[in-house]
Amino acid sequence: MPGYTNTTDLHKYVGGIFETAYADPELGPNLAATGAVLLVACHDPESEVVLDLPARKVYPSVSDAPTAPNATLRMSTDTANRFWQGKVNMTIAMAKGDVKAEGSVIKVLKLVPSTKHLFPLYIQSLKDDGREELIA
Template sequence: MSRPYRDAAHLQSLLAAVFAYPYSGEEARLLTRSGLSVGFSFLDPALEVLLDGRPGAATADQPAVLFGAAARQAPAADLRFSMNGEVAHRFWTGDLNMVKAMTLGQLRLEGSPIRALSIAGMMPAMQEVYRATREAQG
């Protein structure tokens, strides 16, 4: 597989579109209702991302979205996923078996797996937007 991202700016533009999309329904409110913050540490390309659903950071049903230095300087996330670019692409397309990836050391989760499962319902809609955005960007 060729590298899925040209650079960190390319990955950030894809994720910014995913997180800015106006989701609807209960799944869209999972992060803000739970008050969780979810961080992503991507390697190759290097990018830090924070989705912050904590009170005071989130607005209504939208978590705050921070990239780069702002994500690193924010309070520690409740959950943090760490992965390289190829694994990230499979994660966002929905083609990743997360349990297998964690077992193989390709994906690392810091925080409670139970809490991670509690917000899993929001992933299919985000993955759909990721796939459509990636296709539209070429």
């Protein structure tokens, strides 16, 4: 499966689903309660997005974020794309080394149960943009 084709896809699709989730009256507070300021850093192509869950903000890069990330996930854009479709188990991917976690891994693991609510939003955003080549 291909990953993203340009450096803005990660911010557009992953950041976009979080912006939608922040506005949800149930999901938004649950995400904020994790306390995670998460940097998702990908390769192939190099890209990043900062998800500031307590502030309910998305930033295109660490340099744009007013708060330093307290956790980082590093992976290929292919792995990120498959994860947001529900095709990658985060715990197994971390154990296999497909995803490298740094910082407050506990905050990341608190986030994982909420992500299942984001998968349909992610898939729909790909469909809305005609990005069927990214759908697993």
